Amino acid sequence: MKRVIMQTQKTALYNIHKNLGAKFVPFAGYEMPIQYKDGIVKEHISTRTFAGFFDVSHMGQFFLEGDETLTEALEKIIPADLKSLKINHSKYSFLLNNYGGIIDDLIVTKTEKGFCIILNAACKDNDIKQISQFLGKNHKYLLNNDLSLIALQGPKSVEILEKLIPGVSNLKFMTGNNFNYDSEKLYVTRSGYTGEDGFEISISNKKVEKLINFLILNEVKPIGLGARDTLRLEAGLCLYGHDLNEKINPVEANLKWAIAKKRKEDGGFNGWNKIKSLLTNGSEKIRVGIMPEGKVIARENAKIFSTEDNEIGFVTSGTFGPSVNAPVAMGYVKSNFAKVGTSIKLEVRGKKYGGKVSELPFYKKSYVK
């Protein structure tokens, strides 16, 4: 038997994180900061009220080049309308398996030569295997490890980044462009995963430290994975491996909005038959927002019961939401219990606590459209 020694990887900013007082945790094969000196709650609040930066360089930046046959190939595994996607426009979508299950959730951006797809760190190797099955000899692809990815999120992001990279303030939500910075090209999209206005900056590993120093000089705080989780959960956004997995399809995940209308009708992607029938008939279970009563936190795997004590589902993410100032959770319940306001019970440490199915997101901000 071959013995595989897993080595933990580090991003180009590892030493910077260390100097900023990061506490590291292993995450998807990387040593990543879970928090810095300020702690999760303060980091969360600084992002919501000012701006924070996140090193998300562990995520895969996957570039594909090719003609229209590339678009056709990708549409077999991604249910977005890639044919109509304009250059520099992005969509939230998925890779789907034959049963319509979600292999990964992703952001796909149309580039001049093809596409750029941002993949979850834990999934990226398998994702590339799955995508490449559909690719032809004339399609080129590359997981670019020479690039870092920095998310700058929060209401002050635009003002601060505009000073460094003039023009970024003109970007609309879910669009991007090439910019010049320090005699190098970088790619900036107006996007993120916190529910705030902000940007994701794809920048060479060589220049990333300089960018971070500028952000720190402008009082932008470093934000770890801990606050990234509380921010995305308040924003009602899914975390792959928790709220989504290969056994859950986009209809169950309450993400059918992310399947293009044209694709819902025309199909031609993995799992379409299954998804088509679910779109017509509804799914047995569905992802909902959950507000526990009081202060109790219902975390992943907590069982959900009806008020009559019948088991009706399970929690997939749960924490304390610093901006909501209350515990928040997401989970799957039987579809007839999914209506907002439905009373439920949550089992935590063997005891049942009250709760309600809640609207998502828990925390609302308007994006720049």
Next chain:
Amino acid sequence: MSEKKFSKKHEWVSLEGDVATVGITKHATELLGDIVFAEVPDAGKLLEKESQAAVVESTKAASDVYSPIAGEITDGNKSIVDDPGSINKDPEGASWFFKLKIKDKEEFNALMSKDEYDKFCKENPS
């Protein structure tokens, strides 16, 4: 002032007569991060030595708080339940978790002194 003793599970105990006050150490709160939930036992509950007595949760995870000494609960601190963040501010003072009437003072004597606990924390980081 009464003497304070410490457990390997990062609880502190102070003893006045036969009533012990138990809380979590400053070191424990630093490991936990921002505390957002606490649950304390009700008066009358009987606890074995090193049994689970209370719960504390940070944004990241839930942890059990154990009673380093056996006894009967006389009081749970409701103010930390209402304001869990206060545990980060004053863990070894106002933010105690529970009081219990102990049976065996030897269990208290066997716990670590402040110096022993500090040394233990240094040798066992995280």
